[in-house]
Structures are given as C-alpha cells and as structure tokens.
Amino acid sequence: MSAQRFLIVDDHALFRTGLSMILQQDESVAEVIEAGSVLEAKNLTLDLPNLLLLDIQMPGLTGIEGITILKDRFPMTPIIMLSSSDKPQDKQLALAQGAAAFLNKAATAEEIHRVIKQVLTGNLVDDNHLSKQENTLNNKHRQSSSMIGDESDKKLTARQLEVLALICEGKSNKLIARELNVSENTVRGHVSSVLSCLGVSRRSEAIMVAQKQGIISY
Amino acid sequence: MSAQRFLIVDDHALFRTGLSMILQQDESVAEVIEAGSVLEAKNLTLDLPNLLLLDIQMPGLTGIEGITILKDRFPMTPIIMLSSSDKPQDKQLALAQGAAAFLNKAATAEEIHRVIKQVLTGNLVDDNHLSKQENTLNNKHRQSSSMIGDESDKKLTARQLEVLALICEGKSNKLIARELNVSENTVRGHVSSVLSCLGVSRRSEAIMVAQKQGIISY
DNA sequence: CATTAACTAGTCCTTTTGGACTAGTGTGTT
DNA sequence: AACACACTAGTCCAAAAGGACTAGTTAATG
Numbered sequence: 001m002s003a004q005r006f007l008i009v010d011d012h013a014l015f016r017t018g019l020s021m022i023l024q025q026d027e028s029v030a031e032v033i034e035a036g037s038v039l040e041a042k043n044l045t046l047d048l049p050n051l052l053l054l055d056i057q058m059p060g061l062t063g064i065e066g067i068t069i070l071k072d073r074f075p076m077t078p079i080i081m082l083s084s085s086d087k088p089q090d091k092q093l094a095l096a097q098g099a100a101a102f103l104n105k106a107a108t109a110e111e112i113h114r115v116i117k118q119v120l121t122g123n124l125v126d127d128n129h130l131s132k133q134e135n136t137l138n139n140k141h142r143q144s145s146s147m148i149g150d151e152s153d154k155k156l157t158a159r160q161l162e163v164l165a166l167i168c169e170g171k172s173n174k175l176i177a178r179e180l181n182v183s184e185n186t187v188r189g190h191v192s193s194v195l196s197c198l199g200v201s202r203r204s205e206a207i208m209v210a211q212k213q214g215i216i217s218y
Numbered sequence: 219m220s221a222q223r224f225l226i227v228d229d230h231a232l233f234r235t236g237l238s239m240i241l242q243q244d245e246s247v248a249e250v251i252e253a254g255s256v257l258e259a260k261n262l263t264l265d266l267p268n269l270l271l272l273d274i275q276m277p278g279l280t281g282i283e284g285i286t287i288l289k290d291r292f293p294m295t296p297i298i299m300l301s302s303s304d305k306p307q308d309k310q311l312a313l314a315q316g317a318a319a320f321l322n323k324a325a326t327a328e329e330i331h332r333v334i335k336q337v338l339t340g341n342l343v344d345d346n347h348l349s350k351q352e353n354t355l356n357n358k359h360r361q362s363s364s365m366i367g368d369e370s371d372k373k374l375t376a377r378q379l380e381v382l383a384l385i386c387e388g389k390s391n392k393l394i395a396r397e398l399n400v401s402e403n404t405v406r407g408h409v410s411s412v413l414s415c416l417g418v419s420r421r422s423e424a425i426m427v428a429q430k431q432g433i434i435s436y
Numbered sequence: 437c438a439t440t441a442a443c444t445a446g447t448c449c450t451t452t453t454g455g456a457c458t459a460g461t462g463t464g465t466t
Numbered sequence: 467a468a469c470a471c472a473c474t475a476g477t478c479c480a481a482a483a484g485g486a487c488t489a490g491t492t493a494a495t496g
Binding site for chain 1: 229230231232233235236237238239240254275300302323324325326327330385386387388389390418420421422423424425426427429430
C-alpha cells in the first residue's frame with residue numbers, strides 16, 4: 001500500500017486544503033487532488049484514485065446523488081462520505097448508495113486516518129447490512145414525499161443526474177449538449193427521461209422538485 | 219507585525235486543523251489556538267490573541283451571538299467571521315455586531331491571507347455601509363458582497379417579485395396568468411422585465427439567481 | 437448467445453418562451 | 467397640468483422546449 005492518490009470533493013476550498021494537508025501527513029500519500037463539485041470531479045482527466053472523500057452538503061449536486069455519478073466515473077474507488085451533520089438518515093442513505101464509510105467533519109485527524117486505513121484495507125465500515133438495505137433504502141429514499149400517489153419514482157441514472165444538475169444551473173439544452181459533448185437531441189432525450197422520472201413537465205418544475213427531494217441544493 | 223497569535227473557533231476539528239495549517243504557512247504566525255465552541259474559547263486562559271476567526275454555524279451558541287461574548291473576553295482582538303453560506307443577512311448581522319470581516323469557507327487560502335492582512339493592518343472589510351440600515355431593508359443587499367463582482371441588480375417591483383416567485387414554483391406563463399388574473403401577454407411582460415433585471419435570459423437561470431441572492435427561498 | 441438497459445442520434449410536430457415593439461390606464465409626484 | 471412609472475394588453479417573430487416516435491451502439495447480465 002504505497003503511492004496512494006486521494007481525491008477530495010468539497011465546495012469549501014478552505015476545507016479541502018486543510019483536509020489535504022492532514023492527509024499528506026501520511027507518507028504513503030503521494031498525491032491529493034481537489035475538486036469543488038461532483039461534476040468538476042467527474043470531468044477530471046486522471047487515473048482511478050485510490051480513495052475518494054466526498055462532502056454531502058454542496059451547492060448543485062449533493063454528495064448523496066454524487067455517489068452515483070462518481071461510482072460510475074471511478075468504479076473501483078471506495079468513497080468516504082463527509083458531513084457536517086450527524087443525521088442518521090444521511091449516513092444510511094450514503095451507505096445504501098454505496099459509500100464505504102461515513103465521517104463527521106467534527107472528527108479528529110486521528111479518526112480520519114483510522115477510517116481511511118480501514119477502508120483501504122478492505123474493511124468497509126458498516127458494510128455488514130448493505131445487501132439487505134440496498135432495496136429497502138432505495139425505496140425509502142424518496143418515499144418521504146410520496147404520501148400521495150407518486151408512482152414515477154425510479155432513481156435517476158448517472159447521466160440523468162448530470163443533466164439534471166445542468167438544468168438546475170439554468171443551462172439550455174444546447175449548452176448542456178456542448179458541455180457533455182453529445183448532440184442536442186441526446187440531451188432532449190435525457191431531459192425527457194428526467195422530467196418523466198420526476199413526474200413533471202417543465203424544466204423549471206424539475207428544478208423545484210429536485211430541490212425538495214434533496215437531489216440538488218444551493 | 220510579528221509573532222502573531224490567532225484563535226480559531228469552529229466546531230469541526232477537521233476544519234480547525236486545516237485552517238490552522240493554512241495560517242501557519244505564514245511565518246509571522248507564531249501560534250494558532252483552537253476552540254470547539256464560543257464558551258470553550260471564552261474560558262481559555264491566554265493573553266489577547268491578535269486575531270479571532272469565528273464560525274457562524276455552531277451547535278450551541280452561534281457565532282453571531284458569540285461575537286458579543288468574545289469581544290467582551292478579548293476586547294482588542296478583531297474578529298473575522300467564517301460562514302458556509304453567502305447569506306447576505308448573515309454577513310450584515312456579523313458586521314453589525316462588530317465583526318471586522320466576513321469570509322466564506324469556499325474562499326481560497328490566498329483570499330484568506332489577503333483578508334487577514336487587511337484586517338490586521340486596520341482596514342476593516344466592508345464597514346462602509348454599516349450605518350445605512352434604513353436603506354438595506356428596502357434596497358438591495360448585494361453591494362456588500364462585492365468581492366465577487368455581480369453586475370445587474372436593479373430592484374424588482376412587487377408584481378415582478380410575485381411573478382418571479384411563481385416562476386420559481388415551476389409555473390408556466392399560462393398558469394401564472396390564471397393565478398394573477400391577468401392575460402398571458404402581461405405575464406410575458408413581467409417575465410421579460412424580471413429576466414432583464416436579473417441579467418439572465420432563461421427562466422431556469424432566473425430561478426438559480428433568485429435563490430443565490432436569497433430573493434426566494436424554499 | 438440472447439436479453440436488457442442505457443446512451444446515443446435523429447425526425448416531426450406542437451407548445452412555450454422570450455425579445456422587440458406599440459399603447460392604453462391608472463397612480464402618484466412635482 | 468405635466469411627468470414618470472407600473473401595470474395592463476396586444477402583435478410579430480424567432481428560438482427553445484417538449485412529446486412521440488424510430489433506431490443504432492455499447493455494456494452488463496443471465
């Protein structure tokens with residue numbers, strides 16, 4: 001276990017720099033890359049990092065939904081979720097989505113090093129009941145707002161989340177297409193899927209729903 | 219300006235450590251003391267620090283209220299407020315309570331060093347408009363956050379705000395017209411004004427800007 | 437190997453949106 | 467009275483968005 005490369009995703013540059021320095025206290029850490037958002041991390045051109053540290057609360061795509069995208073981009077990389085709060089549902093959601101561990105930002109440097117070591121040696125924190133929860137939690141995820149009949153509740157794919165994030169940034173289909181290097185028609189397809197998944201018919205409605213459901217935040 | 223001693227008050231150990239390391243990049247910094255809460259900071263037995271960095275969001279006493287306590291405990295020490303959000307009311311409150319400056323945690327290490335230098339040399343950041351409280355209610359609250367330049371900021375009329383709110387709820391022009399008992403053409407006029415006031419060209423962009431500026435909230 | 441799902445790309449068509457206009461009606465203000 | 471301003475309503479037009487399709491490619495899965 002040497003020449004480790006870590007990737008930090010957090011919107012606070014201050015926090016990133018600080019965490020980066022803490023990580024580099026370990027001499028086995030060769031490189032710490034920083035990204036200010038999920039999409040920025042996704043667009044980095046680099047080989048698979050050994051570990052990904054992902055903040056939950058970020059403007060734009062939240063860390064929870066970011067897991068989907070970043071697991072798609074960096075398939076073999078374990079993800080440690082970082083959060084300012086200790087909300088148990090956050091932790092459950094993160095682990096259900098496939099995070100390897102959950103760390104509160106109030107943790108000390110020692111705790112962080114300990115958890116990282118655990119994750120890197122293959123001991124997923126709280127992985128003992130992941131398989132059972134995979135289904136139940138994914139349902140529970142959005143059932144919070146589905147008291148009334150809300151059957152359009154499939155979860156969005158990584159690409160759809162990406163498109164949704166850009167919609168929420170106010171981008172037009174044309175701009176999204178340029179940004180994703182696909183045709184505008186393709187974007188339309190994704191937008192269409194997103195709208196139908198969210199059960200709405202306008203992108204501005206989608207923005208509202210995405211916020212209410214915690215998919216994106218400001 | 220040598221042998222500086224700084225005091226950080228923040229509930230996140232990780233953040234404290236990181237910020238401390240950033241501060242110590244400056245060789246004039248002799249010591250960085252950390253405290254996890256306002257009361258912990260207050261009960262420290264130490265001489266007056268040269269600078270106090272205080273987080274706004276903390277369990278227990280918030281930073282805003284903490285200013286009063288810490289200015290009493292460390293009378294001559296300037297206070298830089300730290301916040302995760304850019305909420306203008308937070309910033310105004312902090313400055314009104316006597317903070318010397320306001321820093322977003324998304325700031326880079328360079329920005330931090332710059333602001334600290336400004337504060338230590340006596341140039342209070344943004345203290346120029348503290349006295350005009352009567353305008354700040356009606357008028358725009360954005361001139362304060364001029365660190366990141368934002369341009370078009372005429373104020374919206376009541377009707378325009380109403381329309382903007384409905385836009386942000388995802389309503390179409392037709393629905394808005396029905397809700398306000400006016401013609402769709404009228405709504406178009408208002409939407410057009412709103413877009414131009416916000417300096418955007420799409421309603422989804424307007425939603426984003428409206429949220430960032432705190433014009434509407436969820 | 438077959439199947440499925442996701443991503444891609446396209447067409448055709450309708451509705452919506454937004455910009456650039458003109459203009460009438462109140463409501464204040466000077 | 468004159469003026470400014472907000473709100474109202476309209477037209478014309480171009481661009482954008484969205485629905486309903488078909489279809490090829492790729493990756494994963496059984």
